[in-house]
Amino acid sequence: MTSGADWGARVGAIWAAEWERTERAFAHIAKVLDEAIISIAPENGRAADVGCGVGSTALALAAARPGLCVTGLDLAAPLAAIARSRAALLARHTLGRDDGDRGVDFLVGDAAALLPTLAPLDLIVSRHGVMFFDAPVTSFTSMARAARPGAPLVFSCFRTREENDWAAALDAALGVSPPCTGAYAPGPFGLADRALTENVLAAAGWVDATATRHDVRYVVGAGDDPIADALAFFRRIGPAAAVLAAAAPDERAAIERRIEAALAPRIRDGAVAFTAAIWVWVARAGEPS
Template identity: 40%
Template sequence: MTQKSEWTGRVGESWAHEWRRTDRSFGGLTDRLLQAATSSPFNQVVDVGCGAGEVSLLLAAANPSARVTGVDVSENLLAVARLRGEGADNVAFVLGDASQWEAGEGEAPDLIVSRHGVMFFPEPVTAFEHLRSIARPGARLVFSCFRERRDNQWAEQLTSVLGTGSSPADPRAPGPFAFGEADYVEDILTRAGWTDVHFSPVDYEMVAGEGTDALEDAVSYFLRIGPAARAISEMDAAERDRTMGRLREMLYAQSKEGRITLPAASWIVTAKRAD
């Protein structure tokens, strides 16, 4: 389970530090998400859980006459996003919980977008109802999220290295895999007043390491980001050594053409505001 308080604290700090490598890990997905987002005209965009801002900035560049607002709960990530956005005058990054955040007077997004930022709401129906309420009639919703954990080999392999067992008590609890089941997500969106809900599966390689020492790049990445980071930091020295050995071995087995990549599986979900 990943809660908002973790994003405002330790997890957000790590992601802010590691934004280049987290953007890289989504590389095989981002173009597909952008294609879906830009498949119809848009003028006002809200990027939910914008993090370090890559998707907001790409959309702002794709349509310089559009206004893009990235909303996030993490000040650390917003600070990175603002730095990256210096010079882009059609994008703003604002602090807020997207399940309650209100657009400015007279503003209403015609596109609500998110790259893996919508699976952390404790009350998802209420959150998506709220997003519907701030959107323009006919607005589009376009987001990505991981499919189920068992389809995401990167997570399964990390779990087996950690020896922590693969199934959390509630697979729908807020966290990276909370939106893995399409029927469940469709039900949330429909109850929240969204229609024409469509799911496209995207399989891609999550790049974990590359460069002169791709293996160490991948090891250090997983020590900062994702399920291994916390588990390893809480181990005693002997257990940590054994786990690090297994982690290196597993990652080494995934080397391809000078890079370490692990199979990842996401949905791109699209929907329309029901009027």
Template identity: 40%
Template sequence: MAEPTPASPDWAKASGDVWARRWQQTDRGLEPLQAPLVLAVAERARGGSFKAFDIGCGPGSTTIAMAETFPEAAIIACDISEALAKVARQRTAEIERVQVIVGDAEAVVATQAPVDVFFSRHGVMFFSDAVQAFRTIRGAASDSGSLVFSCFQHWDLNPWASELARAAAGKSLPEPGREPGGFAFADPVYVEQLLSASEWRDAECRAVQFSYTMGEGDSPVEDALSFTTEIGPAARVLESLPEGERDAAVDRMRDVIERHVDGNAVVFPSAAWIWRATA
């Protein structure tokens, strides 16, 4: 039997606030996914003007990349975190075609229908009922609408998460299951079933291997350690430990991070899926 895992992040409040404060570091890690994600949208998006919706827009980085790539697109950027949406609103203030709204995407999409392209960089793995959420999103899509999103591959292919979480715990840990979280969509067979059940068709995924930069600068190890003790699976393990055990856990995490130093950066291998489906 798998051991219980710490509670999922509260994106609307505390966790969203932390991510908003650390948005430049989270962006640094996921930035290599930006180009393949936008390319996947370009392969599905129709030419000229269209309406797009960013599910879980975070600080707005993917929204900005989309706006730059598709100068005639009108883009709705949505996040459940007020703090993250505020960052996105500030960063897109000069882009008239972008509207940033706060709310649960599942509850908001109907007010924006019909949408031609739904897209998301790692923002769709947190729905409590994924089939219902994707079905609701499908219901707001135009007849030729499409869905494009990224998500992580298997836990063990992402040692920035798996190695550091095990180091924090000081023991082997079970891989995450299908509960809402960063690795909920790691199994492509499962995701294909979810999309089919929610009435999306022609679903396909593409594997992307990339370098996840966790720390950089004059003190890359300290930069990475500061980040990973606040955000990610290792941080949640750390929070679950008795206070007297945390210093030793941080030392073990530091050992892992030091093995991944590359010049003035801390770089971990990482792997993701880029999914595409049609309404």
């Protein structure tokens, strides 16, 4: 379980240190999500990227829709700081501007609290940033209230850990069987259950919700030693990180050997790759009740 409080502290700092590896892993998720977003994004108005991390989705949207004013929201200040420098770098390279203004900005805080300050929004997007709410109906309601009636919400999230072979491989290497309660728990698989997410969206005032399955490449290691690179990634990001950090040295070494053994068969073309099994959800804000 990873909650908002974790993101605002330890986990956010780790993601900031590892952002280039997470970007590589999420590159194919970005491709399908960005296509879905661009196919529905208005030319003008205001959009928010919830749980924007280092800003990739917000930046892609701002580049594709120069008339749209895009704001990324994230609990983790170190991630928002990287997002701001990426925006400034892009502005310098593509627009020759030094003021960092690409029609995109980034705010630090809880999305549910910040969204009302941006209303009315014409589009809300998120790449894997909406599965960590402590009270999902409350947070999705805040999103719906901040959106103009009819405005689209487009987000991605993981499907079940069993469908995500990288997570299943780690679970097997760690020797854990994740709880299968069917109840919501904030974390990477918090919105894996389609019916649960459908109910959350409906209760929060979102209508016409559709979910599309995608199975995309998930690269976790590359370079001179792809297995060492993948192990370095999993030591810090994802379900193995906490277990490895808590393990005694000899136990940690044994777990790492098992993880390496699970990674070895996945090397193709110089990279360790798995499949990310995801949903891309699209819904529209209902009329206020």
